[in-house]
Amino acid sequence: MTDPCDRSPARETVAASTEAEIIEIFTAAASRASAGHPPTTLVVGNGDDAAVFAASTDVVASTDMIVEGTHFRREWSTPAEIGARAVAQAASDISAMGAHVRYIVIALSLTRDMMLADVECLATGAAMEARRAGAQIIGGDITTGPCLVLAPMALGDFEEEGAAAVRLSGARPGDVLALSGLPGRSAAGLELISAGYADGIAQDLFRAPRPEYTLGSAARRAGASALTDVTDGLLLDLSGLCRASGVIAYLDTSTFVDDKVLRDAAATLGKDHGSAVAEWHLTGGEDHGLLASFPAGTEIPTGFTACGVIGEPTQEHGAGSVLVDGEPRRISGWDSARGRQT
Known part of the structure; x- marks a missing residue:
């Protein structure tokens, strides 16, 4: 900036x-x-x-x-x-x-x-x-x-009289998950700055995020059933939405954009591209993209990309669980009370 x-x-x-x-x-x-x-x-x-x-x-x-x-x-x-x-x-x-x-x-x-x-x-x-x-x-x-x-x-x-807030607790089984923005860039930027690489797109976004503020009201008008912003990491924030709604989520990482900024960051830091990018996508916070659920058949508004579905809890996977590409994943992200990644 x-x-x-x-x-x-x-x-x-x-x-x-x-x-x-x-x-x-x-x-x-x-x-x-x-x-x-x-x-x-x-x-x-x-x-x-x-x-x-x-x-x-x-x-x-x-x-x-x-x-x-x-x-x-x-x-x-x-x-x-x-x-x-x-x-x-x-x-x-x-x-x-x-x-x-x-x-x-x-x-x-x-x-x-x-x-x-x-x-x-x-x-x-x-x-x-x-x-x-x-x-x-x-x-x-x-x-x-x-x-x-x-x-x-x-x-x-709200722009319209009678409009109601979209809460965390509204997601229902069968809803489509959708995400705005490019997750992981802020976390990659922090690692780059910490390693002495001060300049770049990811570093700028860590220092001063650029939320798309109009997308929240666009999601509401489109009929979003639940909505949150990704501040503590996609896994942690998605798990919180699922817990509040009493559901689980199936996240499909193949829907994520092949982000050259993250690939270049991994190369600069000497990290394995696949594992570094996946970790930034899933646990990196402070990108301030929006995560929404929409009833099946809803036309997802421009700026969001479908990235999974909401499901019923099972005996094996209770409410708040997130399965990443079909596999259960330990929920991790930024814990503000502890002041560190969990």
């Missing part, structure tokens, strides 16, 4: 600034990003004790958090990429309910030695990603601490 902000020549740090000055940096970045934005239902925006917006449908809310040293490193990512990543993670959850993200509020803890020029870049990256999602940043909170932490909340709604 190209750093979208013009760096200020100012050398002031957060410690040498005031809260009001930092809030103004974020307010200005949000204002620039929202220039020409379609009319919204915002009643009260930045600058008051709270924002106010009108809603004519159910409101969908989700919060996320990214922490320096756990989710990103400043030596790997620009401030703009870090801001964009935080917004993308929260906004993707709104899409995963079949809704459209409208507004973002973001709380952050800055380090006192952080340069104001970097704060401005972070604010710009966050505001531009919000704009890409069709949303606006309308407020938040600021404090300081030992590391950089961003905790955005995304707020969304």
Whole structure:
């Protein structure tokens, strides 16, 4: 991702600034990003004790958090990429309910030695990603601490009155599984960066994912029975959907795109192509593609690819089980509580 902000020549740090000055940096970045934005239902925006917006449908809310040293490193990512990543993670959850993200509020803890020029870049990256999602940043909170932490909340709604969220628990035996995006690229990017290969498509997508935000509402309108975004790994997130729905899944990996980006990553890292790509596909997280189930016979919307079917639990394979190419597979992926792959 190209750093979208013009760096200020100012050398002031957060410690040498005031809260009001930092809030103004974020307010200005949000204002620039929202220039020409379609009319919204915002009643009260930045600058008051709270924002106010009108809603004519159910409101969908989700919060996320990214922490320096756990989710990103400043030596790997620009401030703009870090801001964009935080917004993308929260906004993707709104899409995963079949809704459209409208507004973002973001709380952050800055380090006192952080340069104001970097704060401005972070604010710009966050505001531009919000704009890409069709949303606006309308407020938040600021404090300081030992590391950089961003905790955005995304707020969304539905385009049509009476529309309902697509939940994890709606998949039924016979439904078709479908996946959007190209799974595994973010995980491959992390391995490449960790090995000293800083530049490339996969690395950029690890640092700042690019969700297709409109696909959630497209899946809902097409009749999706269940929907989630792939953040902790395809196996783990699919297993969670199956557990919530009381079903099992048969995943067909032959449907996955032969992704040159992953093949090249495996070659660069000196890994066996087949096993490395399969592992990235199945356990790599943070691609923020969408995983949906559709009743049999549904026309799957553009942007999704059928990748399996939903089945009844059996005595051998209980609810939540995933069979990969006909074989049971141990469920593994990213565990946020443990802070590692399981």
